[in-house]
Amino acid sequence: MPTNGDLNRKLRMALVGGGQGAFIGRVHATAAVLDNRAALVAGALSSNPEKAKASAPDYDIPADRAYGSYQELIEKELALPADKRIDFLSIATPNHTHFPIAKAAIQAGFNVICDKPLTFTLAEAEELAAIVAKSNVVFAVSHNYTGYPLVRHARAMIAAGELGEIQAIRSNYIQGWLRTRLESSDQKQAAWRTDPSKSGAAGCFGDIATHAYNLGRYMTGLLPAEISCNLKIFEPGRQLDDYGHAVIRYQNGALGTVTASQISHGRENDLFIEVDGTKGALSWRQEEPNVMTIRRNGQPHALYTRDPNSSFMNDAGKAACRLPSGHPEAFFEAFGNVYRSAYDDMVKRALGQPFEKTNTIYPNVQDGTEGMFFIEQCVASSQKNGAWVPFKHPLARK
Numbered sequence: 001m002p003t004n005g006d007l008n009r010k011l012r013m014a015l016v017g018g019g020q021g022a023f024i025g026r027v028h029a030t031a032a033v034l035d036n037r038a039a040l041v042a043g044a045l046s047s048n049p050e051k052a053k054a055s056a057p058d059y060d061i062p063a064d065r066a067y068g069s070y071q072e073l074i075e076k077e078l079a080l081p082a083d084k085r086i087d088f089l090s091i092a093t094p095n096h097t098h099f100p101i102a103k104a105a106i107q108a109g110f111n112v113i114c115d116k117p118l119t120f121t122l123a124e125a126e127e128l129a130a131i132v133a134k135s136n137v138v139f140a141v142s143h144n145y146t147g148y149p150l151v152r153h154a155r156a157m158i159a160a161g162e163l164g165e166i167q168a169i170r171s172n173y174i175q176g177w178l179r180t181r182l183e184s185s186d187q188k189q190a191a192w193r194t195d196p197s198k199s200g201a202a203g204c205f206g207d208i209a210t211h212a213y214n215l216g217r218y219m220t221g222l223l224p225a226e227i228s229c230n231l232k233i234f235e236p237g238r239q240l241d242d243y244g245h246a247v248i249r250y251q252n253g254a255l256g257t258v259t260a261s262q263i264s265h266g267r268e269n270d271l272f273i274e275v276d277g278t279k280g281a282l283s284w285r286q287e288e289p290n291v292m293t294i295r296r297n298g299q300p301h302a303l304y305t306r307d308p309n310s311s312f313m314n315d316a317g318k319a320a321c322r323l324p325s326g327h328p329e330a331f332f333e334a335f336g337n338v339y340r341s342a343y344d345d346m347v348k349r350a351l352g353q354p355f356e357k358t359n360t361i362y363p364n365v366q367d368g369t370e371g372m373f374f375i376e377q378c379v380a381s382s383q384k385n386g387a388w389v390p391f392k393h394p395l396a397r398k
Contacts, residue, residue: 047097143371146363367397
């Protein structure tokens, strides 16, 4: 288990968002302290100052560090002595607020862990990436599915050539919770996700297809070239897509598909991926994350389970495990793996040591920018009746 080593203390965290009625803020707060390497000491938990302060006891945040806005948080934390102020800030707010919060935090010198999608627009993402590049901060994006042990095991397998040349990726994220216009009843999670002024240019594709696309990129490392997409609003009166399908041409000649739905009856959070290579194929499902299937023609199907004590699991997979085999590890632990990987670099920074900004095991600002490019180009293609559009962004991680 990683420790904070020579830093000899916990990292100090502030949470922006996550107030009463929120979902993902509590996940961030839980994942952040899972390995006892950080402590949540401050927060601006809502855009409503009264609600922000009222939510603080839910997180054991002391009243004097329960702030009414992210601006107040940054200003007052900077005024504290260096050995008291926060080390990093986690952003768990609706999409349209990510950019100003992240920009202010970076300019104040604080490390950032930001929820996805990275920003409201691609232009904001590109500006943020430029700001990060000029800074000395650690910046992580919480594409949390990259933290599952078998996902990291699969990534290392593919990088080692165990599946041969990758020729096809099928990645899907299927939900059903927006089958009806839940947003019309002011349900908080539905309301902002379906509002273009808060969510951005895409609905379903911005919310969950970004995860599906990122998972394929993370596992395989394949660089995209072009994309064709069809987005559709099936629920009358809704403003943003609730279903979509994209086809991707990769630079090595491989093909990929991304399908996302929020209107499929009975589906919950069914993110699943299949990867075909010349030597073998794999499949993995987020709702059964401790099992992965490897198939090779003429051989019995191999069922890999999450087992850190086995000889078949590689070092990358083992390093992402916390429990012995048979004890399920899932959503919180995967989220926690993104955090603890980022912590390793935060500790290096605090100790004045160099750290990697581009080739990180956790998703970084470049991945977040590529995710915004994915959304923008999917919308652009769909508006042109599925026309092929360029999908090579200069900041894409190689």
